[in-house]
Amino acid sequence: xxxxxxxxxxxxxxxxxxxxxxxxxxxxxxxxxxxxxxxxxxxxxxxxxxxxxxxxxxxxxxxxxxxxxxxxxxxxxxxxxxxxxxxxxxxxxxxxxxxxxxxxxxxxxxxxxxxxxxxxxxxxxxxxxxxxxxxxxxxxxxxxxxxxxxxxxxxxxxxxxxxxxxxxxxxxxxxxxxxxxxxxxxxxxxxxxxxxxxxxxxxxxxxxxxxxxxxxxxxxxxxxxxxxxxxxxxxxxxxxxxxxxxxxxxxxxxxxxxxxxxxxxxxxxxxxxxxxxxxxxxxxxxxxxxxxxxxxxxxxxxxxxxxxxxxxxxxxxxxxxxxxxxxxxxxxxxxxxxxxxxxxxxxxxxxxxxxxxxxxxxxxxxxxxxxxxxxxxxxxxxxxxxxx
Amino acid sequence: xxxxxxxxxxxxxxxxxxxxxxxxxxxxxxxxxxxxxxxxxxxxxxxxxxxxxxxxxxxxxxxxxxxxxxxxxxxxxxxxxxxxxxxxxxxxxxxxxxxxxxxxxxxxxxx
Numbered sequence: 001x002x003x004x005x006x007x008x009x010x011x012x013x014x015x016x017x018x019x020x021x022x023x024x025x026x027x028x029x030x031x032x033x034x035x036x037x038x039x040x041x042x043x044x045x046x047x048x049x050x051x052x053x054x055x056x057x058x059x060x061x062x063x064x065x066x067x068x069x070x071x072x073x074x075x076x077x078x079x080x081x082x083x084x085x086x087x088x089x090x091x092x093x094x095x096x097x098x099x100x101x102x103x104x105x106x107x108x109x110x111x112x113x114x115x116x117x118x119x120x121x122x123x124x125x126x127x128x129x130x131x132x133x134x135x136x137x138x139x140x141x142x143x144x145x146x147x148x149x150x151x152x153x154x155x156x157x158x159x160x161x162x163x164x165x166x167x168x169x170x171x172x173x174x175x176x177x178x179x180x181x182x183x184x185x186x187x188x189x190x191x192x193x194x195x196x197x198x199x200x201x202x203x204x205x206x207x208x209x210x211x212x213x214x215x216x217x218x219x220x221x222x223x224x225x226x227x228x229x230x231x232x233x234x235x236x237x238x239x240x241x242x243x244x245x246x247x248x249x250x251x252x253x254x255x256x257x258x259x260x261x262x263x264x265x266x267x268x269x270x271x272x273x274x275x276x277x278x279x280x281x282x283x284x285x286x287x288x289x290x291x292x293x294x295x296x297x298x299x300x301x302x303x304x305x306x307x308x309x310x311x312x313x314x315x316x317x318x319x320x321x322x323x324x325x326x327x328x329x330x331x332x333x334x335x336x337x338x339x340x341x342x343x344x345x346x347x348x349x350x351x352x353x354x355x356x357x358x359x360x361x362x363x364x365x366x367x368x369x370x371x372x373x374x375x376x377x378x379x380x381x382x383x384x385x386x387x388x
Numbered sequence: 389x390x391x392x393x394x395x396x397x398x399x400x401x402x403x404x405x406x407x408x409x410x411x412x413x414x415x416x417x418x419x420x421x422x423x424x425x426x427x428x429x430x431x432x433x434x435x436x437x438x439x440x441x442x443x444x445x446x447x448x449x450x451x452x453x454x455x456x457x458x459x460x461x462x463x464x465x466x467x468x469x470x471x472x473x474x475x476x477x478x479x480x481x482x483x484x485x486x487x488x489x490x491x492x493x494x495x496x497x498x499x
Contacts, residue, residue: 126443133442139392143490144465145438145445153436154453206437247413249403250459375407375463 006236006387007268008101009229012041013343018188018219018331020121026055026062026220027075030117033222033336034076037113041224042231048224049109050082052100054093054116055335056371060131062119072117087335089135089371090282091242092116093221094338094382098242100225112225116336120216128216132334136373149213151373152285153205159287160207165305167207171198172308173286174211177322180315181329183356188217188331198286212286214326219333221340235346238364239268239385245377257381258295258368265366265383266297273297276385277362278348279319280341282370283326289313292368293321296383320358323348338369342384349388363388392491393428393484395458396421406460430454430482430493433461437473450474454482454493464493 014036016029030053038045053069064071069083086096093116100112120128132148133141140146159165175195181187193211201210229236241264245257254260266272276298283289290304298319299307307313313321324330324344327337345365347353365386372379395406400418406426411419435452450466450473466482468474474495481496 126441129440129442139491140463141442142444143392144451144463144493145442145449146451146463147438147440147442149440150436150438150451154434157436158434203437203439205439247405247409249405249414250455250461376413 006238007240008104008225008227008237009234010237010342010346010386011043011224011226011229011231011234012037012039013346014040014222015186015340015343016220017186018217018333018340021218022121024218026058026064026068026072026117026119029119029218029220030072030115030222031075033117033220034113034115037222037224043111043224045077047111048078048081048113049111050084050103051078051113051115052084052086052096054086054096054339055118056087056089056092056135057118057120057131057334060134061122061128088380090334091338091369091371091380091382092335094342094367094369094384095242095380097223097225097339097342097384098240098382101237101240104225104227110226114223114225114339115220116339117220118333118335119218120333121218135371135379137375140373140375146373147205148373149205149208149285152288153208155291156207156285156287159291162302164302165290167199168195169290169305169308170212170286171195173283173289174198174328176308176314177283177326177328180323180356181325184325184330187325187329188215189325189329208285214284214328214332217331217333219331219336219340221336221343223339223342233350235349236387237384238271238387239265239383241265241268241383243381245374245379245381247376256295257377258292258370259297261381261383262296265385269385271364271385275362275364276366277319277360278323278345278358278365279321280324280326280344281321281368283322283328284332286328289321289326296366296368315356315358318361320360323353323356323358334371338367338382341367341369342386345386349386392462393426393486395424395426395460397424404458404460406456406458406462424458426456426458426484428484430456430484432466432476432478432480432482434478435466435476448473450476452476454484456484464491466493466495468495
């Protein structure tokens, strides 16, 4: 891994296609991703010493509380080994990856399996929204009807008011991610879109339209993690930063929690933002992609819109962003999303992404996965840096 | 007094956190914080209109961030005086009230 010391290595990754899979259980979804990760890593199921399973909504939506990992992994034949259930809203599986890095880095376990799995399609949007509301401080949904899109919409309005960016820039993000998703065989939405279609789609949270927002999805992702990769397709984890959102007194000038977490990651790896060559980030809504690029230090403040307008974040641009299609096109199966981002970066850094292979000028990938909402801030923020 | 309408003033740094926290989340030094009842006044700092109904609220409905003079900013669904959808603008005054044990945020001065 290019001379830089890694915290741990990813030996293999696997995915279950994101989308609507009403006939598949959490275990069915996980099994496909796990088989993929084992095959990709050249490992046997019997090699796994510990498993961390990220899931968020299995209680309200799949009818399985508190031991979802044990229940889901039985389908993959995995019993007996330690299985740790990790729940951290939309950052559940990046949190599970963080725990796996600690497990193999400590030397206590040699080979860890990380799984992210989620089922959100139950044929009742209102119930899914209610379950998603559970990712916020109790009361925000029940009393105030909190929907995450409202947070993105208000941030977008503020961003527009600052000048420079336009609604068309948000639409350009949707168009780029739809184009990438169209080339990804595990993506939920595989249809190219135009700026006009994005702007004309129905309003969700003003000023955001339907095609500026991610949907819901069923899906799974898995990875095999060891302290040192056993083969030359292994990809190094050079940083794994996990934080929670924080309280800010009135008038506070403390940077955003994304910026703080990214700084922790850059410091862990000993790299600068300018070393990053490919990004998967949390585009739960199109404007978030622009805001995140700024918070991650990948462009200047209030300059995110310039990157999308100039095509710099396209597959052949200077800094490809969301080559998988992102949350908007690959899909957002919330407990699986963080690990799906990491799986995409592994594939991209190996140069194995086929039709959607990005032109990567610097062999470091960054994943940003955020989740949940407290009265103060986002609940969880994870930034993972990978290097080949 | 409902939780969302009460804050805590830090004995060390003086910051008021809403809702109440035992130890001050701003400086981590002051504990216990002194309970403070909010005046109920507030102003809209950001808002949006949601077009998807939830189990309880029919679409469209208005949500936003409301700054209170005590120093906090709260996420609230914003209602009109008669429960109708308000015509909200940034800077508009709102009234926070305890409605049968639940926080209600009402836009003042209907247009």
